[in-house]
Amino acid sequence: MTDLPADIVMADAAYDSDRLRKAIAEKGAEAVIPNNPSRARKHPFDRHLYQQRHLIECCFAKIKQFRRVATRYEKTARNYAAVVTLAAIVLWLR
Numbered sequence: 001m002t003d004l005p006a007d008i009v010m011a012d013a014a015y016d017s018d019r020l021r022k023a024i025a026e027k028g029a030e031a032v033i034p035n036n037p038s039r040a041r042k043h044p045f046d047r048h049l050y051q052q053r054h055l056i057e058c059c060f061a062k063i064k065q066f067r068r069v070a071t072r073y074e075k076t077a078r079n080y081a082a083v084v085t086l087a088a089i090v091l092w093l094r
Helices: 018-026 047-051 053-063 067-071 077-094
Strands: 008-010 030-033
Touching: 008 047, 018 030, 047 053, 053 077, 067 077
Parallel strands: 008 030
Antiparallel strands: none
16 A cells, blocks of 8 residues: 555455555554454444445446446546546536
8 A cells, every 4th residue: 555645444344354454554544344254353343434435335336327437438547537527526516
């Protein structure tokens, strides 16, 4: 992981690993990751905060409805970010 400009990192249970949790903690952020069911040592996490994750998931799902975003026609990261921004603006204005 490089620079982590966040206080909280939310992820799915598939990303539940000690190595990832350690890397997040070293960057000074809190890991909000549910425990994998097969994990022997359980880590506490903020269930209320994790429930808010659906807002982010729904936003990505709506942005992916724009064909240009989903197929990624743009070659550069700058242009792709601009298209994602435009899609987000269109959704916000609706």
